[in-house]
Amino acid sequence: MSNDSSDLSERAQLMLRALIDRYVRDGQPVGSRTLAREAGLDLSPATVRNVMSDLEALGFVCSPHTSAGRVPTVQGYRFFVDTLLKVQPLDNRAIHSMRLELSLEQTPKDLVESASGLLSGITQLAGVVTLPSQEHALFKRVEFLRLSGTQVLAILVTGEDEVQNRILSTEKEHSPAELQQASNYLNELFAGKDLAEVRTALLHEMQETRTNMNSMMVTAMHMADQVLEKNQNEDFVMAGQTNLMGFQELCDIDKLRKLFDAFNTKRDMLHLLDQCIHSDGIQIFIGDESGYRMLDECSMVAAPYSVDGQVLGVLGVIGPTRMAYDRVIPIVDATARLLGAALNQKE
Template sequence: MARPAKTAEISERAQRLLRVLIEQYVREGEPVGSRTLARASGLDLSPATVRNVMADLEELGFVCSPHTSAGRVPTAQGYRLFVDSLLKVEPLTAPTVEQLRRQLDIDAEPGELVESVSNLLSSITRMAGVVTLPRQEHAALRRIDFLPLSQRRVLVILIMNEREVQNRIIQTERDYSPAELEAAAAFLNEQFAGKDLAAVRSSLIDEMQRARDGMNQIMNAAVSMAEQVFIEDRNAEGEEVVVAGQTNLMDFRELGDVEKLRQLFEAFNQKRELLHLLDQCLCADGVQIFIGEESGYQVLDECSVVTAPYKVEGEVLGVLGVIGPTRMAYERVIPIVDATARLLGAALNPKT
């Protein structure tokens, strides 16, 4: 994220005018003229004086003048100064937080709960909601079972933590009898039951690095199938982040260009860059805000991303956030993201 802009660079009067300009622009979506600013600021300034201040702010890179208007709009640098130094964010009231909590299906499995949170963020902010799935390294394996299917496929039943059940289908290199699958599951349960997935993966990699000739048939089969379940599946593309409300972005004029929208939706569908950006926030303490080019991804140059990690017992499990235009109501979005992250962590607590 870019370094915060310093308010010491501009006078208090200029800061006041910049704050009013941004608030007006966020509300109206139109370039703000000097006469409007002079009236809205509450300062006893002439439009000519305001124009001079705006010229100074433009020279410093905090505002710019669109070609089609004499008014000015904030730049990403202007938003950064506003968010870091001029914005007063109030936490959500207790009734509002309770209203959010009631909209979450707290009894759902983690995957369904994450989808619920993504939809909730989208519906409340009218922008795109994003949530990464809980990192499975923090999930403990309770039991694994294998059931034979047709065409060399095997149904894998995983019981994680206390009550989370996951079903996966893997393709095997040969047919396995029910007895072989039962023996393979018994071997894996004996070796790994009660361990978190990070330990399971580490042990499996060690096993695979040993000479395969040194394993008996049951061990070989068990390790081969577990490799697909715990290692290859971990890297499945696009399965680790849930996005909702992408089409909401079509309602914002600054994102209404067809080519911009196409690139944005393509990024949402592929999710690779989006997941990488969110991963950067895993170690953050509290809300992180990427404005425009700060994300490092060209497709998000016209967007802001507001994120917060969610935790269970102090352990960060994932990140959630909102993606919208740089012209967003930050004072509203920031506390929503912060409160939702806390609610998701609390909802996941009984499941871990």
């Protein structure tokens, strides 16, 4: 219990806050004199030094070398965002203009692009938004089109007239009439249900009542299964990567390159974003906390967005560890809400 937060005097906390504030502003190690002036506590630099010494012992700050000022550590930032941070509420005008911007978009895909652009534009960091999972989209109807031989084109229409194509290979050739029957059957059975429901219903039917289904129904079920299989289009949209080029701590070309490569390969990014989908609030990864080397010296602030309580995806920003968390967090939060609301409207 020795480095519990209760160990930290009010004054020390204030100083840590002031230090991080200042460091976030100009990226230079903060010295005792500066901090004495900044903190507004009317203390001498010497006193400040003593407190800083305590903070260093707790691992919240460190100095890059003797006789440089102090710099917050990852744990420092962590303590800061967990217990010290007062987020700045977003003013209504800003929210309004964001809502306006989103309201211009029509398709979910465009909405996501727009949200990503908003995030990067406002925060001047890189914005990232995963595409809405289709899991809870509504099954509207499905049609089958015979292409050639055993190739069948399936067309799935979901909720807001989103259309998806998939080419299936069937075991035997089906006549147009058979295909028509199959789609009629499925449309009748599943129209208006959400895709997740449809899948479970499908599995259930196929296992339990196989015996009293006629061959047409079996065909239909099989094809529907293929259509819905791995329907989650795992992908995300990103905007403003180049914003990150402006930060000193990333001017190390090699680091920047790793980061950009990671953005391009997408795999690790998706993994990381996936971790946020199950928490229902803002999630913050600071520095190497994410466990992904690509984000060394970087932080991510993310939040899931949802419609009707159903989480559809995750959005957030990526930037240097030294970012203005108090400003960024409410922006991410608001964007998540607004995107959810906008998606809701279009449905």
